[in-house]
Amino acid sequence: MVTQKTVGYYTLGCKLNYAETDAIARTMETEGYARVKFSEVADYYVINTCSVTEAANKKSRYMIRKAYARSPQATIIIVGCYAQLKPDEIQKIPGVSLVLGALDKFNIPDKIKEFEQLGSQTLISSCEISQVSLFESSYSLEERTRSFLKVQDGCDYNCSYCTIPQARGKSRNATIAHCVSQAQDIAQAGVKEIVLTGINIGDFGRTTGETFLELLQQLDTVQGIERIRISSIEPNLLSSEIIQFVAQSRVCMPHFHIPLQAGSNAVLALMRRRYTTELFAHKINEILRYIPHAAIGVDVIVGTPGETDELFEQSYQFLASLPISYLHVFTYSERDNTDALNIEPKVPTHIRHTRSIAMHELSEQLHASYVARFSSTIRPVLFESKQKNGMFTGYTDTYIKVSARISEQYKNTIVPVFLDYTAHGMIGTIV
Ligand code: SF4
Structure with missing residues (x-):
């Protein structure tokens, strides 16, 4: 009997990476590699890295060291944005066997064969990002109730602080027909919710x-899919037609995630973002005009070069004035080969930290008042997983996390739930 080779996977970073890791794991399974938990001893480890900040690079290195400590004899394979951007740096980390750039990350079985034939210490297969033009489709099935479906990759924008176009290449996408077919596969697997995922x-x-609107219109008709969330969409590309379609859609959730990045036009211009705060505020108001209960999450970066105390204050006040639901706060960190490195004044690290704390506190206030609005109302909840305390958790259509003491039969079902906002969060009772 031939013993199956085992592979442990670890994913860092964005939803796109999660979708891609699962697609890689399914390909590996068809080639005879069994998937095991990353915490187990395995023959191979695939680490799908992120490089959005310096902290992401650091965490990627930490996970490599962890895999090596667990199984020093294992073949450790590094893919993802960090592998594309810094292959030489990764090569020096003890235990690394293969570093695969964007062209080869979906070609791991062949690269393993190459590595094993060569018998070399480390195989680096890197590429110029300009060589990458193929769209590799992916979706995740790990969570069972929710799938990240990759519909787009890469970005043609040129924001001054961002390294993603260098790691992921030009903007490209699957056809709508292909996305629909993948959504059907996801529905067949019993998954109820799809999160549409991409870089832009x-x-x-x-x-x-x-168009993205046509994609939504087609996905709306897929039997078995009961929820679609749009992971994140640039404000200048969020058209009135998309907002109005979401408002009346069967499956699109009343939930938007929109990157603002800075609430000051001066900083937005330095970042080379393609909108103003006025346009952003207009979009938020338009969403709420059509969907008054919509959840709106907003990305913000603190401490980018050029963000003086005064401009940060403007940013803070702008965000505090918006009727939004929560913030995703990122702290700027220097990325190689970006124009932001040449912008002055730089913001000292301790001030970046203080600003991050202020924005996190603002986010908590915004979220608490958004969530409180739903207390004593009934919303549909998709129940996902059982916690250690015996309670199930799930999310409303408006992306509020709910805990409920319910029986196993409700897992992966959407049911109307009466909501009660307590000191322990939102508690639900099935009605
Ligand atoms: S839109 Fe800007 S921030 Fe977003 S991936 Fe493209 S270049 Fe980066």
Whole structure:
């Protein structure tokens, strides 16, 4: 009997990486590699890295060291943005066997064969990002109730602080027909909710002559899919038509995630973002005009070069004035080969930290008042997983986390739930 080779996977970073890791694992399974938990001793480890900040690089290195300590004889394979951007740096980390750039990350079985034939210490297979033009489709099934479906990759924008276009290449996408077929596969697997995922998904259609709105319209008809969330969409690409479609859609959730990044036009210009705070505020108001209960999450970066105390204050006040639901706060960190490195004044690290704390506190206030609005109302909840305390958790259509003491039969079902906002969070009772 041949013993199956085992592979442990670890994913860092964004939803796109999670979708891609699962796609890689399914390909490996068809080639005879069994998936095991990352915490187990395995023959191979695949670490799908992130490089959005210096902290992400550091965490990627930490996970490599962890895998090596667990199984020093294992073949450790590094893919993802950090592998594309810094292969030489990764090569020096003890235990690393293969470093695969963007061209080869979906080609791991062949690269393993190459590595084993060569018998070399470390195989680096890197590429110029300009060589990467293929769209590799992916979706995740690990969570069972929710799937991240990759519909778009890469970005043609050129924001001054961002390294993603260097790691992921030009904007490109799957066809709508392909996305629909993948959504059908996801539905077949019993998953109820799809999160549409990409780097700049509002740019969907650039390579196929289609539009993101048409994609939503087609996905709306897929039997078995009961929820679709749009992971994140640039404000300048969030059209009135998309907002109005979401408002009346069967499956699109009343939930938007929109990157603002700075609430000051001066900083937005330095970042080379493609909108103003006025346009952003207009979009928020438009969403709420059509969908008054919509959840709106907003990304903000603190401490980018050029963000003086006064401009940060402007940013803070702008965000505090918006009727939004929560913030995703990122702290700027220097990335190689970005124009932001040449912008003055730099913001000292301790001030970046103080600003991050202020924005996190603002986010908590915004979230608490958004969530409180739903106390004593009934909303549909998709129940996902059982916690150690015996309670199930799930999310409302408006992306509020709910805990409820319910029986196993409700797992992966959407049911109407009466909500009670308590000191322990939102508690639900099935009605
Ligand atoms: S839109 Fe800007 S921040 Fe977003 S991936 Fe593209 S370049 Fe980076």
